[in-house]
Amino acid sequence: MKKKHTFLMAMLLAAVCQMATAVNVNYQLSLKQPGNDARTWNLKAAADGRLIADTPLPLNIRQQQVADGDEVRLTVTLTAEKDVYFNLGAAIPTSFATDDCDFFLPGFWYHKNLRSPREAPSFHTSKSWNVREDRLSSPLTGVYDAASGSSLSVLRNYSFISSQSSPLQDALTTHQEGEVITSGTTSLGYVGFDNEKGKAALTFGYPYVETPRRYIRKLTLINPITAFAKLKKGEKMELSWIIREDKVQDYGDFVAHTWLHCMNRLNPQPLQPLFTPDETKAQLANYFRKAYVDEFALKFHSGHGLRIDDCKPVDHVQLGFCGRVLLNGFNALEYGELTGDAELVRMGNAIFDSWLEHGFTARGYFKEDMHIRNGIPADKDCVHSIRQQSEAVYAVLHFLRYEKQHGRKHKEWEQKMRTLLDNMVTLLKDDGHYPRKYRDDDSDVDASGGSTPSATSTLVMGYKYFGDKRYLEAAKRTVDYLEREIISKSDYFSSTLDANCEDKEAAISAVTATYYLAMVTKKQERQHYIDLCKKAAFFALSWYYLWDVPFAQGQMLGDLGFKSRGWSNVSVENNHVDVFVFELPHIVKWLAQETGEQQFAQIYDVIRSSLTQLLPTTERLCGIGVPGFNPEVVQHTQWDYGRNGKGFYNDIFAPGWTVASLWELFSPERTTGFLTGK
Secondary structure, three states, rough: OHHHHHHHHHHHHHHHHHHHHHOEEEEEEEEEOOOOOEEEEEEOOOOEEEOOOOOOEEEEEEEEEEEOOEEEEEEEEEOOOOOEEEEEEEEEEEEEEHHHEEEEOOOOEOOOOOOOOOOOOOOOOOOOOOEEEHHHOOEEEEEEEOOOEEEEEEEEEEEHHOOOOOOOOOOOOOOOOOEEEEOOOOOEEEEEEEOOEEEEEEEEOOOOOOEOEEEEOOOOOEEEEEEEEOOOOOOOEEEEEEEEEEEOOOHHHHHHHHHHHHHHHHHOOEEEEEEOOHHHHHHHHHHHHHHOOOOOOOOEEEEOOOOOOOOOOEEEEEEOOOOOOHHHHHHHHHHHHHOHHHHHHHHHHHHHHHHHOEEOOOOOEEEOOHHHHOOOOOOOOOOOEEEHHHHHHHHHHHHHHHHHHHOOHHHHHHHHHHHHHHHHHHHHHOOOOOOOOOOOOOOOOEEOOOOOOOHHHHHHHHHHHOOOHHHHHHHHHHHHHHHHHHHHOOOOOOOOOOOOOEHHHHHHHHHHHHHHHHHHHOOOHHHHHHHHHHHHHHHHHHOOOOOOOOOOOHHHHHHHHOOOOOOOEEEOOOOEEEOOOOOOHHHHHHHHHHOOOOOHHHHHHHHHHHHOOOOOOOOOOOOOOOOOOOOOEEEOOOOOOOOOOOOOOOOOHHHHHHHHHHHHOOOOOHHHHHHOOO
């Protein structure tokens, strides 16, 4: 009797556990007959695991849920009883009130995307959205409920496909909207959320749908799409997702937990790099040689608005942001001296000499954006951005330190930098923020504070170079603002200059700003900056792909064997991947050492190994006209700037910043040397 009682208690406990971990999933099946509109059925779960409709279906569908700690692995198996074209949708309802919720689609959706205009996906346009998985740095949808501190996420279980030795695939479609049948096998499903009833539900399914609108290019929404996959009679398909519930402190904590969850489940591994750092720089140096323009008063490497097919220099000069003129001038000079290339040295010196003579307003700000064939703009016509001004000072201070190490002094440059840094101290608002854009008389053009952290590192560098504590105090004030208005609110926005929305570069600027202050402070103050840096790092890294999106045959990136892991989405408005890292990887590696977060070390290895995949060489041009001109707009999903689409680049690109970014990636000692004096 005692054994029987124990057995019954165990069975009861198992049943209770099974009930506790079961997830309520609502299913919908759409079937399409070519030439006819699709028909849709709501499915019910039978006791034996079958999903059935009120009429017989040509598909046998079963679900299985398996608990694994705080996660549930959902597997759906479809077996065709005759040839069918199908789309299977699922939704997990919650008790979370929409008004209390913020959502997370990694690298695409943060909070309610209310920083984005209504012409891009946001709550301004709809409270319910579904998107293709390849838009996302991790194929996940998540919701955080501030009222309860609870969160829920659904992650496509792509390791399930890999375990079956089935490579991820994509297929072309003939139309961009409406009901479409894929031309072959695709692995891509969709994820999203539904708030139509005032309560949040997470949505997902296969193959992809995009509703209520489809985002196809910058600020362009079109009609929705529903894709249908073919399953032949007797064929079977298995789909799998990981459902996870969690308790978190706030939205930032939710993003951090979710990123770690994605790292655990997707487990991206480093690639075998195509080039060593030295080989990479040798290729990139061709950009310095071929892009140099010396026919105007201001000398520069043409880095903005070039064509991918010929890479011929143009007259659009952008000092920072996309052009990075002074940083590339310094890179050319430094590399030229290292390799004995006198031509690169001459170019680098000529760039700095010309900007010293012609590149400043009377107030002491840089002139930062112009079509120089029209002449250098008058001071009154200049609009400055705190980001580009800061990037220029950053480059000059590195140049000055390098020159001083080689016994060369530049008193005029030092005085120009003191003037500009003093201007920055004066420009700083009472609450610690900088205007995003302003005129030469310091009046605001865009008072938004989202770009503030781009100035922090420059101020710290000014303090280290000149020993002026006013610059350090100003830097600390910016991070007080950053902590209060950006990091604590998990609201990273408005750093990229060609969009005004949630973006990766704002998070990277926050990581960089807090790192610089951690490097020049001590004890509790230093630890505080490390803690802030770690919080911001989770947001920055959430933009970086942890999986390899599939491409269809004929889409160049796929045919080249491109792996998206380690590359990053840009912003909500600009939905493509790129190599924007600059100092981030070595900061992330440092964070791993300081915090013990080893997944930071893992993603560092992935990023560092991945970003040279499309470096053009003579033997392997990767769709670019000239070796060394690293591509910029890498169109990895169904989105474009107007040309070429998924698997290709836009026809116009800005290689100035891509060269500078990769150069910084492979110069990790540069910043630490400046900040530590070593």
